[in-house]
Amino acid sequence: MPIGDGEHWVIMGRPESGYSVKVRSAARFKGVPHEWVDRSMRNEKLFQSHAKVQLIPLVFRPDGSSTQDSTPILDELEKAFPTPSFHPEDPALRLLSIVLEEYGDEWVNKLMFHHRWGCAADRKVRSTTLARGMLEGSPLRILSPILARFVVRRMVPRMAFAGANTNNTPLLLESWANLVEDLEAHLSRRPYLFGARPAYGDFGLFGQLDQALLDPTCGAHLRAHGPSVVAWIERMRHPKVEGDFEVFASLEPTLRTIFSREVGPRFLAWGVANERAVAAGAPNTELEMDGRLYYQRTFKYPAVGLARLRKAFAAVSEEKGLRRFLDETRCLDSLEEKGTSPSSH
Ligand SMILES: N[C@@H](CCC(=O)N[C@@H](CS)C(=O)NCC(=O)O)C(=O)O
Known part of the structure; x- marks a missing residue:
């Protein structure tokens, strides 16, 4: 494999990893010269000699140095390969796309994970393909x-x-059903989330939904209730510019439902509660979510992402239409709140 050949990027990942396929799709979209390597026992030594955390993807730059964490990797690709850009020019759309990227990584991941490791049939299929893949050729x-x-x-x-x-199960199931319903309404009218070309937000959501489609329970639900979502997932495996981004006014009606039902009251509400718990050193995060108790272990990493979203919002917070949209969709307070986030994880 061409690690450090001065030309190629190498993505070490697995097809069962949403963050890995997200980075691969982003690299394909930008025409980055790259190679994909399945992480397995065969490259365990290489992985361990570069990985700072036991997570994939592990990405090697052409100079042989390496990096992990899909969001900063996408930012780095955007700098190194500015066109085609991930970002709409309209500052409001750009911000919404950045929020959806994080929502995909941090919230939709929960919905996928809940089914993948919580349902017996899904757990069996996924652990079997992961184990076989890791031992392939050995x-x-x-x-x-x-x-x-x-x-x-x-x-x-x-x-x-x-x-x-168990406590959160009804909320997570409802959240999953809402998301598929809202995305179906939105994507039945356009090929990508923001129009005729993919944006940053598409990649974050795609990573997790691509995985959901692979799994028995979520896959069956998607095929039954989200044919346009399935078509979008398949499109996102090799995404390309098919036309322009749309304008805010035409995207707004169906984006609004996703933000007002899911992004504001669930993802951002949890993000703020988690951030407070990190600051207080509390091991568990609890909040009321749509009238019900939600709780989970406190987790430092999402607080870093929330701080990143607030910084992105601060740069465009004077945009009137955006402010109104975020206010009406229960997102504004979370994005404006004074952060107590740690600057690194
Ligand atoms: N925030 C990281 C998360 C990466 C991540 O969670 N990778 C998972 C696979 S999708 C992993 O390697 N899991 C291995 C494990 O948990 O042992 C990113 O965006 O890259």
Whole structure:
């Protein structure tokens, strides 16, 4: 593989990782010279010698240095390959797209994760393909059923970090159904979230929804209730410029539902509560979400993302139409609140 050849980027990921396929789609969109490498036991040494955290994707730059974390990776690709840009020129749309990217990474991930590791059929399929993939080409591959059990043992406790617990189940299921319904209404009228070309927000949502489509439970739901969403997921695997971004006025009616039902009262509300809990050193985060209790383990990392969103909003907070939209969709207070976020994780 061409690590450090001065020309290629290398994405070490897995097809079962939403953050990995998100970065791959972004690289394809920008025409980045790159190669994809499936993470497996065969490259475990390389992975361990570069990875700072045990997460994929691990991305190698052409000079051989490496980086992790899909959001800053997308920002770096935008700098290195400015056209086609991920961002609409309209500052309001650009901000909404940045918020949707984070919503995908941090909230839709919970919805996917809840089904993937919480439902027996999904857990079985996913742990099996992960274990087989990790051992592919290895003499140890006959041990894949054992590794599959280890995968389950690693991932199920991680559900606590994702907020996938019994108390939250009704909220997460409702959130999933809302999202599919709202996206279906929005995407039945256009090929991408902001018009005829993909934006930053498409990539964040795509990563998680692509995974949901692979899994039995969410996949069946998407095929039954979200044919336009399924078509968009498939389009996002090789996204391209098919025309222009739309204007705010034409996008607004169906974007509004996504923001007012999901982004404001769920994702941002949890983000603010989590941030307060981080600042207070509280191990658990609790909040009232649409009249019900939501709780999960406090998690430092999303507070960094929320601080990033506030900074992006601060730069455009005078835009009147945007302010009104965010206010009416229950997002404004969270984006304006004085941050107590840590600057790094
Ligand atoms: N915030 C990171 C998250 C990356 C992440 O969670 N990767 C998952 C796969 S999608 C992983 O490597 N999980 C391995 C594990 O939890 O052991 C990003 O955006 O890249």
